[in-house]
Amino acid sequence: MRCDDVAALLPELVDSDTRHLAVERHVDRCLKCQAELARYRKLLRTMQQLRLHTLEPAPGFLAQTLTALAADGERRAARSVLAGRRLAYAGAIGGTAVAATAATAAVLIARSRRRALKLAG
C-alpha cells in the first residue's frame, strides 16, 4: 500500500471498529502515516472537547423563546376554539336542514294521505 492510499482511508479508520490489516501494516512501518493518524486522533479528541464548551446566546434569547412558546400556545388554543365553533355551526346548520327536510316530508305525506282519503270517500 502507498501513503496516498492509506491517507484516503484514515478519516474512516481513525475511529472504526473494523480492522484493516494492510493499512495497519503500512502505518507500523511509515512515520509519515503514523503522524497523519496521530493528527486525525487529535482532531477527533478536540471535537469531543467542543461538546463541553457551551456557547451563550445573546441576552434575551430565553425570554424570546418563552414568549414564542406562550404565543404558539395561545394561537393553538384560539384555533381549537374556532374549530369547535365551526363544528357547532356546522352541526346546527345540518340539524336545521335535517329538521326542515323531515317537516317538508311530513307535510307532503299528510297531504297525499288526505287526497287518498278524499278519493276513497
Add this chain to the structure above:
Amino acid sequence: MDEVELVAAAQDGDREAFDELVRRTYVDTFTLARRLTGNEEDARDVAQEAYLRAWRGIGKFRGDAQFSTWLYRITANASNNYMRRQRRHRSMPLDEFNDPPELRGETQPEAMAEASELFDRVSAAIDELPEKLRQVVVLRDVYGMTHESIGEELAISVAAAKVRLHRARRKLHDVVYTAFTNEGSSEEGNAHAV
C-alpha cells in the same frame, strides 16, 4: 422537581413545567444549533423552532432516552429543515468552502497553548465547512450521535452520513493542519531570514 418529573408534568399539559425544561436546557440547545448552522442568527431561529416542536410533540416522548438527547434530535431535524428553506432563498453554492477567517494570515498570540489554539482552529473550521458536511461532523464527532440517528434526522441514508463524515474530517484535517504547517514553516523561514 427533577427532569423526569418535569417531563411528566409537561406531558400532562403543564406549560410551567415545560418552561422550566427550557430554562435548564436552552444554552445546550443553542450551542448545538449554533454549531449546526455556523452562525448566531440562524441558531436562535433553529433553537426556538426546536422548542416549539418539542412542546407540540412532548406527548410522543417515550422516556427511553434522556430528554436532552431527544431535544438534540429535534434540533438537528429543525436545523436541517431550516437550512433547506434558507437554501431556497440564497444562491450560494452548496459546496463552497472557504478558509476560516481566523486562518487567513491572522496570527494567534504567542502565549496561547497549542491545544487551545487547535481548539479554536477546529471550532472555526467547523463553522466554515459546507452545511451538509458540518451537520454530520457536529452530530457525530462532537455530539456522538449514531450514524442511524443522524440519517433519520437529516433524512439521508446511513451510507451517505458516513461518506459526508469522512469528507468533513478530511477537509477539517487539511484546513487545520495545513494552516498549522504553513504558519510553522513561515515562522521558520522568518527565523532563517533574521
